[in-house]
Amino acid sequence: MAKLTLPCDVETIRSLKVGDFLELEGRIVTGRDSAHHWLLEGHQADVAPLLQGSVIYHCGPVVKKHEDGHYSFVAAGPTTSAREEPYQADVIGRYGLRGVIGKGGMGARTLKGLQDHGAVYLHAVGGTAQVLAQAVTKVEQVFMLKEFGVPEALWVISVSNFPVVVTMDSHGNSLHAEVEKASRAKLEKLLGLSA
Amino acid sequence: MMSPQEWTQKLVEVIAHASTQLPPDVVEALKRGRDAEVEGSLARKALDSILHNIELASGNWQPICQDTGTPLFWIHHPIGMSTRMLTAACEEAVRQATGKQLLRPNAVDPLTEKNTGHGQAPGIPTVHCEEWDSPDVEVHLILKGGGCENCGAQYTLPNAALKADRNLEGVRRCILDAIQKAQGKGCSPGVIGACFGGDRGSGYVESKRQLLRPLPDRNPIPEIDALEQDILEKSNQLDIGPMGFGGKTTVLGVKIGHLGRLPACYFVSVSYMCWANRRAGARITADGTVTWLD
Numbered sequence: 092m093a094k095l096t097l098p099c100d101v102e103t104i105r106s107l108k109v110g111d112f113l114e115l116e117g118r119i120v121t122g123r124d125s126a127h128h129w130l131l132e133g134h135q136a137d138v139a140p141l142l143q144g145s146v147i148y149h150c151g152p153v154v155k156k157h158e159d160g161h162y163s164f165v166a167a168g169p170t171t172s173a174r175e176e177p178y179q180a181d182v183i184g185r186y187g188l189r190g191v192i193g194k195g196g197m198g199a200r201t202l203k204g205l206q207d208h209g210a211v212y213l214h215a216v217g218g219t220a221q222v223l224a225q226a227v228t229k230v231e232q233v234f235m236l237k238e239f240g241v242p243e244a245l246w247v248i249s250v251s252n253f254p255v256v257v258t259m260d261s262h263g264n265s266l267h268a269e270v271e272k273a274s275r276a277k278l279e280k281l282l283g284l285s286a
Numbered sequence: 287m288m289s290p291q292e293w294t295q296k297l298v299e300v301i302a303h304a305s306t307q308l309p310p311d312v313v314e315a316l317k318r319g320r321d322a323e324v325e326g327s328l329a330r331k332a333l334d335s336i337l338h339n340i341e342l343a344s345g346n347w348q349p350i351c352q353d354t355g356t357p358l359f360w361i362h363h364p365i366g367m368s369t370r371m372l373t374a375a376c377e378e379a380v381r382q383a384t385g386k387q388l389l390r391p392n393a394v395d396p397l398t399e400k401n402t403g404h405g406q407a408p409g410i411p412t413v414h415c416e417e418w419d420s421p422d423v424e425v426h427l428i429l430k431g432g433g434c435e436n437c438g439a440q441y442t443l444p445n446a447a448l449k450a451d452r453n454l455e456g457v458r459r460c461i462l463d464a465i466q467k468a469q470g471k472g473c474s475p476g477v478i479g480a481c482f483g484g485d486r487g488s489g490y491v492e493s494k495r496q497l498l499r500p501l502p503d504r505n506p507i508p509e510i511d512a513l514e515q516d517i518l519e520k521s522n523q524l525d526i527g528p529m530g531f532g533g534k535t536t537v538l539g540v541k542i543g544h545l546g547r548l549p550a551c552y553f554v555s556v557s558y559m560c561w562a563n564r565r566a567g568a569r570i571t572a573d574g575t576v577t578w579l580d
């Protein structure tokens with residue numbers, strides 16, 4: 092399995108294609124619904140350098156706070172990405188993200204954003220919260236914890252051997268669009284709905 | 287007689303089971319699915335990862351999925367037992383389980399948009415209490431994640447687009463449509479709970495109650511059993527596969543109930559449950575002896 096070290100450059104991202112298995116190394120940042128709104132409210136200067144060249148992980152983890160104050164991830168699988176569809180392309184553009192980790196795939200607007208900015212959609216296996224939490228080697232820092240709560244905060248983490256599959260690449264290809272279209276055609280045939 | 291605090295402790299144990307230990311019938315179904323997928327395919331790799339995850343969670347008693355979902359309790363209790371006490375014990379058990387990281391702080395007040403921080407809020411958990419003749423209490427719990435909850439759908443028949451009339455063939459068409467629309471977003475391979483009839487509220491509740499049935503459980507009503515088996519077979523021919531990667535394993539089970547309806551209404555309510563089909567069942571005697579059922 093190929094390694095992808097983050098942060099990374101655009102050329103590396105452009106070389107990736109749908110179906111590639113990758114193991115991520117380095118820094119990523121979690122962010123979901125509240126984070127995406129917040130990132131587009133203005134330029135969030137504190138977190139911006141951490142997002143540049145890295146990827147945002149659609150994840151609301153279970154987190155343990157230890158007695159000495161440090162945090163660790165107890166369970167950390169991906170959440171459904173489709174909810175960020177209205178915002179994702181703009182967040183990628185504004186913060187120089189090279190990709191997104193999530194589950195379930197995203198739509199046409201994000202696919203175009205990936206193409207325009209040079210970024211990829213990386214699918215982690217939904218529900219595999221223990222496998223993925225083990226790949227989180229360190230919780231570096233957290234933004235907006237008090238305001239958003241544990242699941243919605245932006246957690247800056249280091250990962251190693253974090254397994255993902257490219258399901259939307261920077262060349263306009265989407266596995267999700269293909270599977271949706273083919274399965275719709277099969278259903279229509281099955282139910283006698285085809286034109 | 288157990289005190290409310292002792293009931294709370296028992297219910298925390300039920301939550302721990304549900305959050306960390308997947309029922310054996312679900313694990314077996316996932317293994318059969320993995321073995322059916324082509325070596326080296328995305329579908330097979332996803333199921334391998336899922337099965338590895340189940341082992342890790344079980345061994346360490348940690349949440350299978352970080353979205354520990356809405357806790358849905360169904361409780362049978364002896365005559366004369368306080369349902370207010372049982373409901374309060376369920377609520378306190380959710381708060382305590384959240385403190386132990388068995389559950390994520392998963393309750394948000396939609397008015398203030400603040401997370402309550404302890405996992406409990408009005409309507410979370412939901413607790414259904416029903417009296418029965420046994421001196422024991424039986425608790426069944428499902429933890430139903432938000433991603434799959436978003437894939438639920440409710441249809442009214444007739445539905446012209448699906449050529450669905452008010453009959454079992456119409457019900458079949460709606461359920462297959464819901465499965466296709468869900469794609470991998472509900473964390474396929476999923477389990478389908480459905481209900482035809484009822485009103486908009488009761489139909490959804492019954493569709494979720496159907497998820498308590500173990501996967502090998504067959505419907506005693508022959509025509510509904512045939513419908514369940516047919517939808518299971520056909521949905522696995524859609525090539526949606528685990529996580530929507532394509533593949534043979536899209537649905538692990540289909541469970542369908544029915545309720546009386548008004549002459550004017552014909553609802554088909556579909557609840558999608560993710561592969562992390564977190565069911566736990568326990569029979570608890572008055573002196574606190576627990577027998578695990580799932």
